[in-house]
Amino acid sequence: xxxxxxxxxSLLLLQTVALAQNIxxxxxxxxxxxxxxxxxxxxxxxxxxxxATDGSFILTLSKGTKHTITFTAVGYSAGTITDYDPASxxxxxxVLQTSSQALAGVxxxxxxxxxxxxxxxxxxxxxxxxxxxxxxxxETIRRSPDKNTGEVLRRVPGTSILEGKYLVxxxxxxxxxxxxxxxxxxxxxxxxxxxxxxxxxxATMLDNMIINKxxxxxxxxxxxxxxxxxxxxxxPANGFxxxxxxxxxxxxxxxxxxxxxxxxxxxxLGIDDGFRAIPAALPTKGALAGSSPEQLASFGxxxxxxxxxxxxxxxxNHSAQVAGxxxxxxFGKRLGGTIALTYNRSFRRVPFSNRFIANEAGDVxxxxxxxxxxxxxxxxxxxxxxxxxxxxxxxxxxxxxxVNSSKYVTERTGQDFLLGSxxxxxxxxxxxxxxxxxxxNTQLQGDHAFGSANGLKLRxxxxxxxxxxxxxxxxxxxxxxxxxxxxxxxLIGGGNSQKSGSRFFSMLSDYNYTAGGDISKTFDLFGQKxxxxxxxxxxxxxxxxxxxxxxxxxxxxxxxxxxxxxxxQIFAPQYITNQDGGIVFGELQSPxxxxxxxxxxxxxxxxxxxxxxxxxxxxxxxxxxxFDQLVGSPRRSDPRHVHSVVGDWLPGVNLTYKLDGRTxxxxxxxxxxxxxxxRELSNFAFYDFELGATVLGNPKLQRTKVTNxxxxxxxxxxxxxxxxxxxxxxxxxxxxxxxxxxxxxxxSATFNFANMSKAxxxxxxxxLRKKLDFARxxxxxxxxxxxxxxxxxxxxxxxxxxxxxxSPYLVNVGLxxxxxxxxxxxxxxxxxxxxxxxxxxxxxxxxxxxxIPDIWENPRSLLDLQVSKKVxxxxxxxxxxxxxxxxxxAIFYHDLDKNKKFNTGADxxxxxxxxxxxxxxxxxxAIR
Numbered sequence: 001x002x003x004x005x006x007x008x009x010s011l012l013l014l015q016t017v018a019l020a021q022n023i024x025x026x027x028x029x030x031x032x033x034x035x036x037x038x039x040x041x042x043x044x045x046x047x048x049x050x051x052a053t054d055g056s057f058i059l060t061l062s063k064g065t066k067h068t069i070t071f072t073a074v075g076y077s078a079g080t081i082t083d084y085d086p087a088s089x090x091x092x093x094x095v096l097q098t099s100s101q102a103l104a105g106v107x108x109x110x111x112x113x114x115x116x117x118x119x120x121x122x123x124x125x126x127x128x129x130x131x132x133x134x135x136x137x138x139e140t141i142r143r144s145p146d147k148n149t150g151e152v153l154r155r156v157p158g159t160s161i162l163e164g165k166y167l168v169x170x171x172x173x174x175x176x177x178x179x180x181x182x183x184x185x186x187x188x189x190x191x192x193x194x195x196x197x198x199x200x201x202x203a204t205m206l207d208n209m210i211i212n213k214x215x216x217x218x219x220x221x222x223x224x225x226x227x228x229x230x231x232x233x234x235x236p237a238n239g240f241x242x243x244x245x246x247x248x249x250x251x252x253x254x255x256x257x258x259x260x261x262x263x264x265x266x267x268x269l270g271i272d273d274g275f276r277a278i279p280a281a282l283p284t285k286g287a288l289a290g291s292s293p294e295q296l297a298s299f300g301x302x303x304x305x306x307x308x309x310x311x312x313x314x315x316x317n318h319s320a321q322v323a324g325x326x327x328x329x330x331f332g333k334r335l336g337g338t339i340a341l342t343y344n345r346s347f348r349r350v351p352f353s354n355r356f357i358a359n360e361a362g363d364v365x366x367x368x369x370x371x372x373x374x375x376x377x378x379x380x381x382x383x384x385x386x387x388x389x390x391x392x393x394x395x396x397x398x399x400x401x402x403v404n405s406s407k408y409v410t411e412r413t414g415q416d417f418l419l420g421s422x423x424x425x426x427x428x429x430x431x432x433x434x435x436x437x438x439x440x441n442t443q444l445q446g447d448h449a450f451g452s453a454n455g456l457k458l459r460x461x462x463x464x465x466x467x468x469x470x471x472x473x474x475x476x477x478x479x480x481x482x483x484x485x486x487x488x489x490x491l492i493g494g495g496n497s498q499k500s501g502s503r504f505f506s507m508l509s510d511y512n513y514t515a516g517g518d519i520s521k522t523f524d525l526f527g528q529k530x531x532x533x534x535x536x537x538x539x540x541x542x543x544x545x546x547x548x549x550x551x552x553x554x555x556x557x558x559x560x561x562x563x564x565x566x567x568x569q570i571f572a573p574q575y576i577t578n579q580d581g582g583i584v585f586g587e588l589q590s591p592x593x594x595x596x597x598x599x600x601x602x603x604x605x606x607x608x609x610x611x612x613x614x615x616x617x618x619x620x621x622x623x624x625x626x627f628d629q630l631v632g633s634p635r636r637s638d639p640r641h642v643h644s645v646v647g648d649w650l651p652g653v654n655l656t657y658k659l660d661g662r663t664x665x666x667x668x669x670x671x672x673x674x675x676x677x678x679r680e681l682s683n684f685a686f687y688d689f690e691l692g693a694t695v696l697g698n699p700k701l702q703r704t705k706v707t708n709x710x711x712x713x714x715x716x717x718x719x720x721x722x723x724x725x726x727x728x729x730x731x732x733x734x735x736x737x738x739x740x741x742x743x744x745x746x747x748s749a750t751f752n753f754a755n756m757s758k759a760x761x762x763x764x765x766x767x768l769r770k771k772l773d774f775a776r777x778x779x780x781x782x783x784x785x786x787x788x789x790x791x792x793x794x795x796x797x798x799x800x801x802x803x804x805x806x807s808p809y810l811v812n813v814g815l816x817x818x819x820x821x822x823x824x825x826x827x828x829x830x831x832x833x834x835x836x837x838x839x840x841x842x843x844x845x846x847x848x849x850x851x852i853p854d855i856w857e858n859p860r861s862l863l864d865l866q867v868s869k870k871v872x873x874x875x876x877x878x879x880x881x882x883x884x885x886x887x888x889x890a891i892f893y894h895d896l897d898k899n900k901k902f903n904t905g906a907d908x909x910x911x912x913x914x915x916x917x918x919x920x921x922x923x924x925x926a927i928r
Contacts (some may be wrong), residue, residue, distance in 0.1 A: 023063050024327065026237030027092030028055040029071055030125070035522075035531070037096060038392055038449045038457075040073040052391045054447050058237050058327070058334075061086040071096060093137075095128070130609065130619035131654045132214040132666055132710050132726070134159075149206065149230060150198035159211065159226065159812075165197040168833065169213065169226030170728070170763060171790045173805030175736070176674060176706075178223035181230050182398055184443050184463040185220045187512045187541060189404075194677040197404065198228075207231045213728075214654060214710045215670035217605040217621035218518065218533060221650040224672050224706040224730060232398060235336025235386045236325035244321040244924040246879075251887065252916025253349040259309040259373045259409045261432045268345065270377030270405030272434055276472035278505055278548065279303060285548060289589050293578035300552070300576040300585025303503065307477055307567035308430065309373070309409040317920065319344040334388040344378040352913040354414075354692050356740070357894055360853055362908055366692055367424075368414035379403045392449040398442070405436040410689060416480070428488070429478035429500065430567075431689045433471065441465035454524065460517035467510040474504040476689060477567055490563040490570055492552050498588075498687040498694075506547035513540040516603075528611035536604045543597040543678050547686075549588040555580060592685060597678040600628040615658045623650040625673070631681045631699065642681050642699040648673050664714040666726075674704040676736055680753045691751065691911075693740070698753045707731040712765075720782070724767040732759040735794070737804040739840035740852050751839060756794050759803045763790040784814040801837065801854060808834040823870025823877075831862040835900070838892050838911075855910045858891040858902045876925045883918040890915065 029037045029051045036055030042048060044059055044067045051057045061067050063086060071079040076096040084092070126135045136152060150165045159169050166174040174195035179186045189197040212219065212227040219227055264275030279302035282288065288299065323340035355367040380402035388394045410431040415424035445461040478491040478500035492501030518535025552571065554562045555578070562575065562583060569575070576583045607621030624647065631642040652670035659665065682697040712726030734755040741750045767786045772778035788810040792802040802808065813830045841852040863886050868879040892911035893902050902909075 022060050023086040024058055024060050024237045025086050025092055026056065026058045026235070027094065029057065029073075029094050029096060030055055030128075031076065031096055037073055037076070039452075040071055040076075040096070042069060042071055044069050050391050052388060052394060054234075054394065056234065057092075058235075059092070095125070126722070127664060127714065127716050129210075130617070130656070131212055131216050131668060132712055134211045134213070136209040136211075149209070152206070152209065153198055153211075153228070166195050167198060167226065167228065168807070168810070169211070170765070170788055171792075171807035171810050171833070171836070172225035173836075175677075175805070176223060176225040177228065178220060178226075179228045179230065180220070181400070181441065182232060182396075182443055182445065183229070183459070184445075184461055184514055185537070185539060186441070187465065187467065187510060188677065189402075189437070189439055189467060194680070196228075207233045214666075214668040215650070215652045215672050215708060216619055216654060217607045217623040217650065217652045218535060220537070220603070221623050221625055221648070221672045222675060224674060224704075224708065224732075232382065232384055233325065233338045234384070234396065235334065235388065236327055236338060238928060239324070239326045241324040241927040242322070242924060243927075244319075244922055246317075246319040246920055246922030248317040248346075248881075248918060248920030250317070250346070250348050250916040250918050252351070252914055253314065253347055256314075256349055257311055258314040258347065258349060259411065260312045260375065260407070261309050261409060262304075262306055263407060263434065267375070267407055267434075268377070270379060270403045270407075270436060272436060272470065272472050275304075276434065278472075285587065285589070288587050296585050297576050297578040297582075300550075300578070300583070301573040303473070303571075305568055305571050305573070306432070307475055307571055309411065309432065314347055315345075317344075317346040317918075319920075319922070330387070333390075335385070336388075337383070337385040339384075340380075340382045342378070342380045346376050346918075348372075348374050348376065348916070350374070350913055350915060352690070352911065353909070354690075354911055355908060356692065356910055357852060357908050360896070362894075362896060364417050364908070366414060366416045368412050368692060370410055370412040370414075370690070372408055372410045372690070374406050374408035376406045377403065394447050396443075396445045396447075398445070400439070400441040402439040403437070404439070405434065407434045408432075412478075426481035426484070427478055427491075429476065429689075431474070431476045433474040436468075436470045436472075438468045438470075439465065454522045454529075457520045457522075458517065459519075461515070463512075463514040465512045467508075467512075469506070469508040471504065471506045474502075476500055476502050476504075487564055490565075490567075492554060492563060492570075492583075497551060498549055501552040503550040503552075504547065505550075506545070508543065508545045511542040514538070518605075526612070528613070530611065531609040532607070533609070534604075534606045537601070539599075539601040539603075541597075541599045541601075543595075545596070545678075545682070545684070546594040547684070549593060551586055551588060552576075553584045553586070555582070555584045592683045595632055595678075595682045595684060597629075597631040597682070599630070602626045617656045617658075618653070619656075620653040621651075623652070624648070625650060627675060627703075629675070629681075631678055632683075646703065648705070662716045664712075666710065666712045666714065668708070668710045670708045672706045672708060674706060674736070676701040676703065676753070680736065685750075688751070694750045696750050696752050701736060701753055702734045702755050704735050704755075705733040707733075720769070721771060722767065722769045724765070726765050728763045728765070730761040730763075732761070732803065735759050735803050737840045739804075739842055740855060741842050756799075756803070757796045759792060759794045759806075761790055761792040761803070761806065763788060765789075780817055780819050782816045782818070784812075784816070786810075786812045801840075804837045804840050807836045810834070823874060824868070826865070826867040829862075829864040829866075831864075832859060835859050841894075853894045853896065855892050856895050856902075858893060860888040860890060861886055862888075872925070875927070876923065879920075879922045879924070881918070881920045881922070883920075884915060885917055887915070887917045889913065 029040045031037050038051055038055065040051040042051065042057050042059065044061055047060055049057050049059055066083045066085050069081045069084055069092060071094045073096060079094045079096050081092060126133060153159055153167060159167060167177050168174065169177055179196040186196065188194055208231050210229040215221060264273035266273040281302050282299050321342045325338040327336045329335065350372045352372065353369050356365045357363060358365045382400050384398040386394055386396040412429040415426055417424045441463065443461060443463040448458040450456045476499060479488045480491050481488055490501065498504060516535060516537030518533055520531055520533035522529055522531045562570065562581060570583065576585055578584050603623060603625045605621060605623040607619065610618045612618065626647045628645045633641055650671050654668040655666065657665045680697050681699050681701055683699060685694050685696045687694045707730065709729045710726060712724055715723045736753060737756055738751055738753055741752050765786065765788045769784050772781040772783060790806065790808055792806040794801055794803050811832045815828045818825045836857050837854050838857045839855040841854040862884055865882040865885060866879065868877055870877050890913040891902055891909060894908040894910055896908060897903055897906040
């Protein structure tokens with residue numbers, strides 16, 4: 001028996017040793033139209049496999065041996081990779097040319113072939129895509145020091161990121177861009193802004209990113225600048241585990257006093273644990289309105305008496321990230337998954353000033369000097385699973401959960417001015433708040449291929465996401481100086497205000513349901529491969545918004561004793577009496593403090609991909625989108641009712657002419673739309689403490705229709721290099737803009753939304769990616785650069801300016817150094833955007849010379865430095881990041897002298913912010 005046991009143990013040991021000597025590697029196969037190829041025969045020296053419906057495959061190769069891998073498929077020239085070392089850990093990505101377009105197969109050789117072929121696949125994808133696009137590969141993402149999608153996007157030519165997360169493409173602000181995750185359209189991640197926050201995705205989970213700049217009918221049609229397609233990692237070839245920890249600081253914060261206020265036990269996670277919740281004793285809004293003064297006073301005494309900030313110890317910024325994956329078999333089917341957990345907490349002090357004027361003469365409404373102390377938390381989890389039923393059928397489930405919150409204190413001093421008198425009244429004010437956003441997305445998707453290589457392909461998907469925003473117990477209190485050098489009194493005399501003596505609660509929930517699919521058929525015609533594709537998408541969005549603005553005031557207190565106390569005394573329970581001489585508690589009652597909204601989008605398309613010859617390709621078709629939007633009450637008698645049903649035909653044509661194997665000429669034209677968001681349509685009025693003004697929606701907004709045209713020349717000299725030059729044109733009908741108005745709604749000024757008549761935009765782009773190995777000593781350097789110039793004008797009566805948010809130029813320059821042998825790399829990035837309008841004034845909106853001129857954003861240069869070094873035999877990496885090294889202030893100003901630049905002496909500085917330089921060090925360790 002012992003001998004049998006010994007034999008069994010020996011066999012297990014030999015099997016373990018054999019497995020340890022093998023490595024599983026993966027990759028994808030695509031054709032020269034960027035379509036995934038299923039059923040491709042992939043053979044190595046002693047093993048082989050076939051590609052799945054999405055072009056993916058996994059090979060098991062022996063360690064310590066260099067292999068030759070061949071790729072063959074009917075109708076395509078063979079591809080070969082020689083001298084492949086599986087220990088390199090690089091993916092095997094291959095692009096196969098159709099037989100009619102290639103005289104011989106593709107062969108890549110040399111010890112660094114796999115890494116070069118990964119770059120080749122990236123460049124080939126961009127070269128062979130059906131439209132104007134930029135592509136970021138998984139290899140590029142893995143070798144960069146970026147920790148989230150927002151940082152990765154900063155490397156894309158022609159794009160920039162605002163506030164670390166909002167995308168700008170071709171100088172067009174975030175409302176003109178759109179985002180898809182794994183082929184499913186996403187909604188905005190910001191309840192009060194038409195935008196997407198790209199800092200929610202960890203970079204280690206990304207497989208690739210595609211930034212489309214020209215429309216094709218198979219993609220959603222609500223964008224004009226860029227459509228970002230984010231694809232997360234699918235089945236990994238091998239199990240892996242990455243662990244990353246980091247710390248850092250902000251130069252404008254460290255070494256200075258930092259303030260916060262008492263909160264809940266889960267504030268470090270960015271979640272309120274109920275500490276700030278509305279007291280359970282308070283009735284509903286309607287019931288509270290009918291309460292007696294004594295009952296109201298009793299309710300007012302239920303809230304925590306916390307109205308002032310206190311100095312706290314400043315912690316360093318800290319972050320952690322864990323990402324892992326597995327590949328196994330379940331009931332004989334391949335099952336793979338990737339999971340990631342992220343946590344990032346940062347502390348920042350941002351000094352800012354506001355000085356808005358009342359008219360073109362420069363009379364000032366107010367001048368504020370403020371400091372904001374924020375604790376920002378970004379935490380999330382991602383879990384993706386794929387079951388490969390066969391080489392032609394797979395089903396994927398993808399999930400994302402994100403918490404993005406900010407707990408902050410704003411301390412303010414300054415003056416409010418009496419219009420026309422020039423007299424100012426000194427003030428000091430405080431705001432305590434928590435803004436908590438929770439974003440959840442789940443997707444189910446299937447990919448199926450039927451028949452031969454030219455058979456039918458079916459893709460279907462369903463998705464659901466929730467965005468919850470919770471603002472619990474936002475408190476504002478302002479004191480004014482009665483006379484110069486006199487007593488300070490709290491500005492709560494009349495009550496009924498969001499500006500001072502207020503507690504604000506809001507609850508917003510967005511529910512987004514998406515379902516759809518498409519079917520495609522490839523066939524041979526005129527000696528070329530042709531494809532026809534048709535599909536349908538349904539997206540339903542529901543929003544529920546409810547807010548409860550409570551106020552404190554003083555009723556008949558001629559001596560002013562009640563409002564001369566300190567904050568903790570003013571709101572002490574014994575003083576909240578709702579009687580003469582005491583503090584009065586109540587709730588602002590208006591239907592504008594709550595609304596519901598719903599949209600239903602039905603979209604269908606048909607698209608043709610025609611090759612007329614070896615050189616000429618046309619991708620063309622039409623998309624129809626029917627958009628049903630409701631904001632307010634579903635009852636037609638309700639005065640807040642906004643209901644519109646609009647259908648749009650969105651055609652798109654993309655022509656590509658291949659001068660040779662390295663050069664393309666592209667011509668495209670399309671029609672797209674930009675629709676107003678719920679917040680922009682609602683009558684909800686909210687006082688923005690940072691801006692010092694009320695933000696108010698406009699139910700009469702119309703959608704923006706955009707006509708797009710592109711002409712581009714592309715040259716791909718060799719792997720990893722490209723040069724493109726192009727021109728584009730955009731015509732905007734009814735563009736939506738935010739304008740500043742001094743006719744207040746609960747304050748001295750408002751920000752409103754309005755449609756302009758039309759706008760035209762002409763632009764030119766030059767893009768370069770060049771290895772500098774032509775010069776001695778520069779072989780490890782790569783230069784990337786992009787310059788965009790845009791001439792944009794809004795057309796209207798007495799209007800001569802660019803559209804809001806439109807920059808006249810955008811410059812991106814990057815210098816990368818990569819020394820593979822030592823594992824050292826560095827990146828220097830420079831970005832600058834031309835001046836643009838932050839908010840439109842109202843000089844041309846029937847106000848005349850007494851109106852307010854536009855508020856412009858002054859250009860500032862951003863310089864980022866990232867340095868990394870591989871350690872621990874390449875499994876570990878230490879990274880140093882310096883963000884915004886130049887630390888130039890962000891200045892927004894009224895251009896009173898109209899010389900198109902900021903003049904300290906003549907212009908009025910409306911907003912000024914100083915962000916400081918962010919310094920961080922991270923350590924990453926990979927187990928594969």
